[in-house]
Amino acid sequence: MKSPAITLLCIAGLLAACTTPVSLTTTSNEHYDACNAAELKGQLGEAELACVQALRTAEKAGASAEILSQRQYNLGRIKRLQGKNTEAEALYRQALATEESAEPRxxxxxxxxxxxxxxxxxxxxxxxxxxxxxxxxxxxxxxxxxxxxxxxxxxxxxxxxxxxxxxxxxxxxxxxxxxxxxx
Structure with a gap:
């Protein structure tokens, strides 16, 4: 029989593995794909949720400026398509600033x-x-x-x-x- 301390350590290790930058990047990519698929189907509400998650997980993963800029841009595009132009403007400003600071630009x-x-x-x-x-x-x-x-x-x-x-x-x-x- 395993001791409770060993079991807790195993669970903590598994949870830590689930939040590594690699797994977060993979999750961000999955949300990114879901956002694009929903947009193609005209399901903008679903696309917005997926794009928000794609951006959040990319930020948590410490993704490159190129990826962050793309996630900000995509969410901005969905917001614009929904007529949420003030929110789109803010996201486009972020995406532009991120892209302008990217190496290579x-x-x-x-x-x-x-x-x-x-x-x-x-x-x-x-x-x-x-x-x-x-x-x-x-x-x-x-x-x-x-x-x-x-x-x-x-x-x-x-x-x-x-x-x-x-x-x-x-x-x-x-x-x-x-x-x-x-x-």
């Missing part, structure tokens, strides 16, 4: 986060603030995937239309020209 990911942040800001009527982020994204747009360039062109067109006739009309014209040139 990915210009494509920085560009996408800038465009998404501009999109979340426009949904809140913060066109002037968003235009600064969108302008920062311009030199990075060629590095984006074709799908991301298509999305970026749409955001640029929205900003161009909004900025017509105002103090930022020249910037709006520039956005329209860049949008027209994106494949």
């Amino acid at each position: 990915s210009d494509a990911r920085v560009g996408r986060r800038l465009v998404e942040l501009a999109s979340a800001l426009s949904a809140q009527g913060k066109w002037q603030e968003g235009s600064g982020y969108l302008e920062r994204a311009l030199p990075l747009l060629p590095k984006l995937s074709p799908a991301s360039r298509t999305y970026s062109a749409e955001v640029l067109r929205q900003y161009a239309k909004q900025l017509q006739g105002g103090p930022q009309a020249a910037l709006g014209q520039r956005f329209a020209a860049v949008a027209a040139g994106l494949p």
